[in-house]
Amino acid sequence: MGSAMAALGVAATFVWFGMVLAISFLEAPLKFRAPGVTVPIGLGIGRLVFRALNVAEVVLGAAVVVAVATAAEYGASATVASVVALAALAVQLIVVRPWLSKRTARVLAGDTEGPRSRAHLGYVALEVVKAVALLVAGVALVTG
Template structure:
């Protein structure tokens, strides 16, 4: 029987990677291509979906971080997870609320001024995705000889 150290951490990291990839890099722009989806409707859907994703991300963050705290220490993995937590906090407390305000302006039929918030959000998602992917790979590397 093969033993795996921190299976919940491994599973959680790769579920998280899949969710970011599917939602941030596919659903976010595809919904606007669907017939009948106007900008206000798409923005309303986006607010709902990204709000839900953010809450799920915090649950996954707790699971992965708790596993790291109680498992064997790995400075690289812990540093990468620290970056992920910082990015997630910035998204939760700054980027998502600011993007929601801009969405409200569009939904109310007005046009907000220019902003780089979406670029910052995509950069944050990209950084988070890279850090999580490397973290997942490090989890797997740690397990390649475990239990043999």
């Protein structure tokens, strides 16, 4: 059971890490460079993609919690890094996403003149923290 939990922890951590890199740092900025993608269209796509990403992150985060909690061979660095990643996700979902959703709703309703949301910078900063924490957690989980 221990090695299965260890494998689950490693797999879930690196899949989560890969999803954050691929979506947050590749897809999100690149979609606005595609021909014909306006800000409202890009925001509509982003809203769908990030909602799906966040659901996947919650599932993967739960798998990491189960793995780290049940596999005795993990050290403090794996636990701390996992907690940091989960805390960053929680702040994104509970605090930052609602602010971003309000601005996105206004833009999709036609209000393109309002000020840009600073919440986006907070979300990006939390994505960086989360990515680094997941990388550290993944390496710590692999090395035991």
